[in-house]
Amino acid sequence: MIRLENMLPRAFLVGITKMVDMAGPLETISWMRSIGEELAQIEGPGFEGARMDSDIVYLPICPFGNEIVEFSEMYDESPPQFEAIINTMSKLKRESDTPWEYPAMSHVLDVLQHSYNQKRAELAGTRYHNLGSKSPLGDIRHYNEEAIERSGLTKKDVTEILDKAFFVYVIEHPEKE
Numbered sequence: 001m002i003r004l005e006n007m008l009p010r011a012f013l014v015g016i017t018k019m020v021d022m023a024g025p026l027e028t029i030s031w032m033r034s035i036g037e038e039l040a041q042i043e044g045p046g047f048e049g050a051r052m053d054s055d056i057v058y059l060p061i062c063p064f065g066n067e068i069v070e071f072s073e074m075y076d077e078s079p080p081q082f083e084a085i086i087n088t089m090s091k092l093k094r095e096s097d098t099p100w101e102y103p104a105m106s107h108v109l110d111v112l113q114h115s116y117n118q119k120r121a122e123l124a125g126t127r128y129h130n131l132g133s134k135s136p137l138g139d140i141r142h143y144n145e146e147a148i149e150r151s152g153l154t155k156k157d158v159t160e161i162l163d164k165a166f167f168v169y170v171i172e173h174p175e176k177e
Helices: 004-023 025-043 065-075 080-095 108-122 145-151 157-160
Strands: 058-059 127-134 141-143 167-172
Touching: 004 025, 004 065, 004 080, 025 080, 025 108, 080 167, 108 127, 108 167, 127 145, 127 157, 141 157, 145 167, 157 167
Parallel strands: none
Antiparallel strands: 058 167, 127 141, 127 167
């Protein structure tokens, strides 16, 4: 049963599946990125999450986590359209000259969240790279090896942070390059 308070997030998730069916995963990724960037413009510069004593930021909660879990339970699994988006993002990352700029995808809404976080960081005069993420659907972890290497951390460092978080980011200051 869809309760009124769940209707909008579920409508957005259904909208993602319909958008993939109508326009394909690449166009859907572009659409989700534009939404994330627009929301970041509204919110303004800044960083989401808890900050460590360095330029490492982590999110101890999973934005949209409950919606992803409930939506997946309705379908008994992740819809194939979500998998198409994740696979397309992985392909884009593999083919990119700057793979550290892509999210470590643990679920479909990482596209939206990542574009939102990157844009807010850009508005603050920095760059934001996703080092790793953990799915709300279980202890599935994904890492962005290139971003980890660029950050100076190790995969073990990121894993330890993911033990208490769902996302790990590093703030990169362009003037330090």
